[in-house]
Amino acid sequence: xxxxxxxxxxxxxxxxxxxxxxxxxxxxxxxxxxxxxxxxxxxxxxxxxxxxxxxxxxxxxxxxxxxxxxxxxxxxxxxxxxxxxxxxxxxxxxxxxxxxxxxxxxxxxxxxxxxxxxxxxxxxxxxxxxxxxxxxxxxxxxxxxxxxxxxxxxxxxxxxxxxxxxxxxxxxxxxxxxxxxxxxxxxxxxxxxxxxxxxxxxxxxxxxxxxxxxxxxxxxxxxxxxxxxxxxxxxxxxxxxxxxxxxxxxxxxxxxxxxxxxxxxxxxxxxxxxxxxxxxxxxxxxxxxxxxxxxxxxxxxxxxxxxxxxxxxxxxxxxxxxxxxxxxxxxxxxxxxxxxxxxxxxxxxxxxxxxxxxxxxxxxxxxxxxxxxxxxxxxxxxxxxxxxxxxxxxxxxxxxxxxxxxxxxxxxxxxxxxxxxxxxxxxxxxxxxxxxxxxxxxxxxxxxxxxxxxxxxxxxxxxxxxxxxxxxxxxxxxxxxxxxxxxxxxxxxxxxxxxxxxxxxxxxx
Numbered sequence: 001x002x003x004x005x006x007x008x009x010x011x012x013x014x015x016x017x018x019x020x021x022x023x024x025x026x027x028x029x030x031x032x033x034x035x036x037x038x039x040x041x042x043x044x045x046x047x048x049x050x051x052x053x054x055x056x057x058x059x060x061x062x063x064x065x066x067x068x069x070x071x072x073x074x075x076x077x078x079x080x081x082x083x084x085x086x087x088x089x090x091x092x093x094x095x096x097x098x099x100x101x102x103x104x105x106x107x108x109x110x111x112x113x114x115x116x117x118x119x120x121x122x123x124x125x126x127x128x129x130x131x132x133x134x135x136x137x138x139x140x141x142x143x144x145x146x147x148x149x150x151x152x153x154x155x156x157x158x159x160x161x162x163x164x165x166x167x168x169x170x171x172x173x174x175x176x177x178x179x180x181x182x183x184x185x186x187x188x189x190x191x192x193x194x195x196x197x198x199x200x201x202x203x204x205x206x207x208x209x210x211x212x213x214x215x216x217x218x219x220x221x222x223x224x225x226x227x228x229x230x231x232x233x234x235x236x237x238x239x240x241x242x243x244x245x246x247x248x249x250x251x252x253x254x255x256x257x258x259x260x261x262x263x264x265x266x267x268x269x270x271x272x273x274x275x276x277x278x279x280x281x282x283x284x285x286x287x288x289x290x291x292x293x294x295x296x297x298x299x300x301x302x303x304x305x306x307x308x309x310x311x312x313x314x315x316x317x318x319x320x321x322x323x324x325x326x327x328x329x330x331x332x333x334x335x336x337x338x339x340x341x342x343x344x345x346x347x348x349x350x351x352x353x354x355x356x357x358x359x360x361x362x363x364x365x366x367x368x369x370x371x372x373x374x375x376x377x378x379x380x381x382x383x384x385x386x387x388x389x390x391x392x393x394x395x396x397x398x399x400x401x402x403x404x405x406x407x408x409x410x411x412x413x414x415x416x417x418x419x420x421x422x423x424x425x426x427x428x429x430x431x432x433x434x435x436x437x438x439x440x441x442x443x444x445x446x447x448x449x450x451x452x453x454x455x456x457x458x459x460x461x462x463x464x465x466x467x468x469x470x471x472x473x474x475x476x477x478x479x480x481x482x483x484x485x486x487x488x489x490x491x492x493x494x495x496x497x498x499x500x501x502x503x504x505x506x507x508x509x
Contacts, residue, residue: 242268365391
């Protein structure tokens with residue numbers, strides 16, 4: 001009898017314990033969901049403007065707590081009884097307000113995206129509780145204050161996007177603790193101070209984008225040792241110093257595809273080892289104070305698509321080897337203090353879309369071809385203005401049918417303007433001023449929907465073709481300082497409905 005009673009008592013206790021465990025689990029699940037719902041409701045309460053009424057239509061509390069997982073912008077994970085909010089994405093909702101500290105209670109959150117809104121104020125420190133956070137995107141808002149140091153305490157963080165805000169602190173070195181970081185995008189802010197050397201700790205970093213800030217000092221050499229890097233963009237800061245001449249040596253930066261350092265105060269020689277970064281496609285070093293010669297080895301960067309080296313203090317000429325860049329689409333050497341002739345090889349780069357050699361001291365005639373075909377079939381923009389070029393415009397230039405901009409102003413070019421200009425049906429800007437062209441202005445120009453026609457400061461003569469006055473798309477017409485004769489048609493305002501500037505002075509008419 002005693003044994004039976006003892007067994008009965010044990011069974012009773014087990015049943016009670018089982019009930020308590022189930023009940024506590026249920027209470028815990030509902031409590032967790034309550035916490036998530038409360039955090040979201042607090043987030044909504046901090047919104048001061050919701051012009052599309054997204055929250056009013058969709059974010060409404062319900063007795064069915066799992067309903068928060070169906071709110072717009074919210075994603076959950078877990079089974080039906082234990083669903084937790086893992087993603088909050090309200091990007092582009094046109095919201096205004098501040099970031100609710102309560103979001104720090106979404107402890108299962110892996111992705112937070114409030115980009116492309118009008119949030120203001122500071123980043124609440126409570127977000128440091130989001131220990132599972134992998135991505136945070138607050139770009140394109142009006143947030144201010146410091147880059148949070150507590151980022152360094154988020155062990156799962158992989159992607160940080162804080163671009164296009166008003167953050168105004170130094171970049172905290174503690175970011176170097178985020179061992180999983182892949183993308184660090186802090187562009188278009190007011191960040192100042194030096195780039196921390198700790199960025200070199202990121203063994204998985206793919207992108208570092210710090211452009212358009214107020215950063216100073218030299219670029220830490222550690223940055224160029226991160227073998228996982230694909231993009232380095234430090235454009236438009238106040239960085240000084242030089243680049244390591246052994247850059248890309250020893251299989252460093254083996255994955256690098258783009259390096260953008262334009263608009264700083266960098267100086268010294270252009271490293272000759274860039275071609276050892278075999279994946280490099282974009283190299284932008286313009287608007288700095290680099291000197292010396294452009295290295296011939298630049299022509300060995302076989303995958304290069306864009307090359308910006310303009311507005312520096314180079315000596316010497318353009319390397320013939322640049323013609324080897326068979327994938328190059330943009331070549332800009334504007335304002336580089338370059339001398340000598342333009343290599344013939346540049347006019348055989350069939351992939352080239354923009355060629356900008358303006359504002360140098362280049363001399364000689366333009367490379368011509370015995371072929372009547374355009375050797376630059378994809379060329380859209382040609383800038384050769386403000387040099388010392390002589391001779392005539394090669395005939396095959398007028399076979400480059402994709403041309404939209406032809407800028408040859410301020411050289412010493414001679415000859416006449418070919419009637420074949422009519423072939424350039426996509427041309428919008430034709431600037432031939434400040435040369436020694438003679439003869440008549442071809443009537444065929446009237447067949448092109450130009451926005452700007454400038455032939456000032458030449459020796460053109462004869463009557464201005466009536467066809468010119470049929471170009472209704474013209475915004476700027478500059479025929480100043482030539483030998484044109486004849487009279488002007490009446491009602492010029494009706495003929496040029498889009499005209500903004502008209503220069504006809506110092507002619508014989």
